[in-house]
């Protein structure tokens with residue numbers, strides 16, 4: 001598998017936050033990122049897998065085969081201990097199909113608050129949680145598939161803070177920074193995030 005030799009990396013995503021992060025990461029090694037916004041005719045992929053890895057593979061396979069070009073797919077999400085790992089693979093549609101990030105964040109807080117009835121709801125850190133990212137690089141010419149994985153541990157906090165990042169970042173608190181993920185710079189997020197870790201894992205597996 002040597003498709004990272006190409007000057008253009010196609011990422012099988014319509015998430016603009018992911019596109020920004022991949023563009024930033026790959027720019028460091030002189031690569032341009034294209035996304036599904038550059039290939040509007042590629043149909044949406046049904047993400048009905050039971051795991052992040054399964055969904056990443058579904059996206060990579062469907063888009064790679066449709067384009068006849070190597071692609072990178074990302075399936076990621078948030079797993080919250082107090083919610084037994086939810087929203088997990090349902091993170092993007094936690095508040096319903098087509099939900100906006102703000103709706104999902106609100107749903108997360110209301111679910112956590114309802115679980116904590118009778119306890120001290122004033123406490124700012126509601127539950128330990130982790131972000132998870134599965135990446136799949138797929139080359140339809142050879143059928144080769146390379147998988148990587150990354151996580152980051154934190155806590156869900158009771159009030160949103162910060163306007164960087166995307167998704168659940170404003171509620172994801174990192175004790176070592178005393179900040180939410182949305183208060184970090186893109187470089188800081190990349191250094192510690194599930195996506196940054198999965199990208200480093202991928203680079204290692206590609207041999208550098």
Ligand SMILES: O=c1nc[nH]c2c1ncn2[C@H]1C[C@H](O)[C@@H](COP(=O)(O)OP(=O)(O)OP(=O)(O)O)O1
Pocket residue numbers: 012013014015018047074075076077078091092093104131165166167168169181193195
């Ligand atoms: O770094 C992150 N910071 C905050 N939230 C995040 C992050 N990474 C994933 N998430 C959340 C957002 C979304 O609710 C779900 C991903 O769902 P996921 O299906 O992988 O992506 P998506 O539907 O937004 O775009 P696409 O499938 O086209 O890649 O997890």
Ligand SMILES: [Mg+2]
Pocket residue numbers: 047092
């Ligand atoms: Mg999705």
